Amino acid sequence: MRLLDRTTRRLALTEAGRLYHESASRVLADMEAANQAVSRFEAAPRGTLRLNTGVVFGRLHIAPALPEFLRRYPEIIIDLTLTDNYVDLVEEGADLAIRIGELRDSALIARKLAPNRRIICASPAYFEAHGRPEKPTDLCQHNCLAYKYQAGGKLAWRLRAPDGEDHTLAVEGNLYVNNADALHAAALEGLGIVILPSWVVGPDIQAGKLCNAFPGWQVTPTAMDTAIYAVYPHNRHLSPRVRAFIDYLVEIIGPRPYWEAGLEL
Secondary structure (H helix, E strand, O other): OOOEEEOOOOEEEOHHHHHHHHHHHHHHHHHHHHHHHHHOOOOOOOEEEEEEEOHHHHHHHHHHHHHHHHHHOOOEEEEEEEOOOOOOHHHHOOOEEEEEOOOOOOOEEEEEEEEOOEEEEEOHHHHHHHOOOOOHHHHHHOEEOEEHHHOOOOEEEEEEOOOOOEEEEEEEOOOEEOOHHHHHHHHHOOOOEEEEEHHHHHHHHHOOOOEEOOOOOEEEOOOOOOEEEEEEEOOOOOOHHHHHHHHHHHHHHOOOOHHHOOOOO
16 A cells, blocks of 8 residues: 655655554554553653643642642652633643633543632621621622622622522622732721632631631622632643642642631531
C-alpha cells in the first residue's frame, strides 16, 4: 500500500497514509499514557506545574498551601497565575486550574474539591445596632452590600429554606464592589450584610467576628448548586505532578472543608 506520494519537489501523504498516521499517533499516545501510569509508581513527580486560580481563593487557600507541597515534592516547580478572568487552559498551556461555580467547558475534566456554600452574614456590631433578621423578608430593611455586577436596580437575593421552599428578595444597599475582599472588609467593619462564600467568611464566623444570619438555609445570588473544582484539559494525560497536587488539595481541604469546621450551616 502506497503511503506517500513523492516527487522531486514534494512529499505528501496519500489517503491511506493519512489514515495510517492518525492510527499510529493514537497508538503512540496510548503507549505514552501507559508509561506514565506505570512510572508514577516509581518516579517522584517533577517538572513545572502551571496552575491557574482566582485571586481571592488563591490568596486565601492556594498560596498558603504551596510551601508544604513543595517540601513534599522538591522536584516540582509551581508557576501560579492568580486572575479572575476566564483562562483557556489549552491555549495558555496551563496544566491545572481551580474553578468555582458551574462548569460549562466540555474540554475539561473536573474533580470536585469542596462545595461552594454561601452565607448571609454581618458583624455582631451591625446586628447590635440594626437588629438581626429573623426571616428573609427582614433583609429588605437592612443595608445589603453586593458585587458590582449585580448593580443596576434592585438586588435579587435568593434563599432556600430547610424545608425546600425558595425565597427571592429585592434588597438594597449603599456599596457595590467587584471584589470579595472589599465586601469582606466592609462586613467586618459593620457596614452591612453580605453574601460571601464560606471559604471567605468561615474563619471569621469561627472567631466570632461575623455572624451567620440564616443557619440551615441555602444561600446564593446565582445558581443554587455550585462547587469548587480542580480542572485540567481532557486531551492531556494526567501527569504525576498534576495528580500529586490534586491529591494534596483533597487531603488538606478534607471531607468537610477546614474553613467550615464547627460552623452551623
